[in-house]
Amino acid sequence: MTALSLIQFINKMPKADIHYHLLGGVRMQTMIDLADRYDVVLSELDVKSYYRAYQQETGSTKGGIAALTLLYTLMRQPEDYARVLLEVAEDAHQCGVQYIETFWNPSDTELNYSDVNQALVMAIDQAKLQWDIVVRLIPSINREKSPEEAVTMVEAMIEHSHPYVLGIGIDYKEHNAPVEHFWKAYRLAQSHGYKLTAHCSEFGLHWRNVETGIELIGVDRIDHGYSIIDNPELMHKYAQKQIPFTVVPSNTYFLNQWPNPQDWSNNHPIKEMALAGLNIIPCTDDWHMHNTDTTNCYRIMVEEFGFDVLSLKTFMVNSLHASWLPPETITSLVKQWSQEFDKLYQQLNFTPLIPVSQQIVYRSVTANLSVKDKE
Numbered sequence: 270m271t272a273l274s275l276i277q278f279i280n281k282m283p284k285a286d287i288h289y290h291l292l293g294g295v296r297m298q299t300m301i302d303l304a305d306r307y308d309v310v311l312s313e314l315d316v317k318s319y320y321r322a323y324q325q326e327t328g329s330t331k332g333g334i335a336a337l338t339l340l341y342t343l344m345r346q347p348e349d350y351a352r353v354l355l356e357v358a359e360d361a362h363q364c365g366v367q368y369i370e371t372f373w374n375p376s377d378t379e380l381n382y383s384d385v386n387q388a389l390v391m392a393i394d395q396a397k398l399q400w401d402i403v404v405r406l407i408p409s410i411n412r413e414k415s416p417e418e419a420v421t422m423v424e425a426m427i428e429h430s431h432p433y434v435l436g437i438g439i440d441y442k443e444h445n446a447p448v449e450h451f452w453k454a455y456r457l458a459q460s461h462g463y464k465l466t467a468h469c470s471e472f473g474l475h476w477r478n479v480e481t482g483i484e485l486i487g488v489d490r491i492d493h494g495y496s497i498i499d500n501p502e503l504m505h506k507y508a509q510k511q512i513p514f515t516v517v518p519s520n521t522y523f524l525n526q527w528p529n530p531q532d533w534s535n536n537h538p539i540k541e542m543a544l545a546g547l548n549i550i551p552c553t554d555d556w557h558m559h560n561t562d563t564t565n566c567y568r569i570m571v572e573e574f575g576f577d578v579l580s581l582k583t584f585m586v587n588s589l590h591a592s593w594l595p596p597e598t599i600t601s602l603v604k605q606w607s608q609e610f611d612k613l614y615q616q617l618n619f620t621p622l623i624p625v626s627q628q629i630v631y632r633s634v635t636a637n638l639s640v641k642d643k644e
């Protein structure tokens with residue numbers, strides 16, 4: 270039996286990524302090609318400043334939101350969306366990802382919702398055939414635009430409904446746009462059977478935004494939500510309810526405060542959330558933009574945060590339970606993926622740098638709770 274390094278093991282284990290912004294996964298060459306195609310003046314150096322992997326050499330940094338805004342102006346035909354989705358699926362497949370729920374922002378394009386959605390749906394079918402990867406869609410509200418535009422987005426989703434479109438999200442800068450401003454879009458989506466998620470309490474914003482998302486809007490899960498650690502009582506309540514929080518180990522607002530990974534093992538919110546028993550699920554957010562991938566996110570949980578390797582099984586199982594796949598599919602995938610994990614685990618040859626006594630043992634499995642228990 271071949272021995273596997275930690276990276277090889279993580280790469281081979283089946284994984285789901287349920288917090289993935291489609292345009293954060295645009296390859297650098299694709300951005301260059303799109304600029305060429307539409308005669309947009311954009312030098313290689315300009316392009317590199319959007320990608321964390323190259324930012325040091327350019328001496329200029331442009332954040333993820335700036336990159337997404339630019340990319341939406343470069344994606345001028347539905348086929349551009351199809352191309353990006355196929356590339357995302359191919360890259361994810363290389364990384365052992367078998368299931369993705371991806372956000373895109375319909376209000377950021379001049380194209381018709383139905384045209385883009387149709388192109389994405391066709392690309393999803395092709396990706397399934399080619400790499401046996403399942404991709405599903407979450408149209409997401411750009412909260413820097415008006416709540417009325419959000420309603421328009423949901424109306425288009427209802428008019429052109431498709432089984433691959435599972436729910437709605439909200440992203441972009443949260444500072445002046447808490448989730449409650451968009452209650453009407455959320456209410457409409459919910460009344461038509463869509464699942465709900467929301468980026469809340471990102472960028473160090475108040476924990477109240479998480480509370481509002483859960484208690485008032487009724488979201489099924491929270492994206493980021495790190496400031497919840499400032500309210501231990503509420504954090505305990507949501508841990509009991511096992512509400513999923515998608516967290517991004519490779520990219521948070523906290524990276525600016527603690528650029529050195531050595532500091533992450535001390536007081537990072539993701540670690541505090543886990544220790545409080547919150548249902549956390551590691552995800553990538555913006556894959557190529559932020560120079561990460563799903564394997565890297567899981568690696569960070571072990572090597573930088575100090576979780577033991579078996580915690581990865583908990584994350585894997587919880588990611589399926591937090592997904593919006595049909596319940597019977599979740600049950601069968603949990604069984605299948607767990608067996609694959611256990612088999613690969615036998616081959617793992619890894620000596621953690623962090624002593625066993627100091628490792629975090631995360632076994633807060635939602636799998637132990639039936640759907641009824643969760644309610």
Ligand SMILES: [Zn+2]
Pocket residue numbers: 288290440468492554
């Ligand atoms: Zn995000």
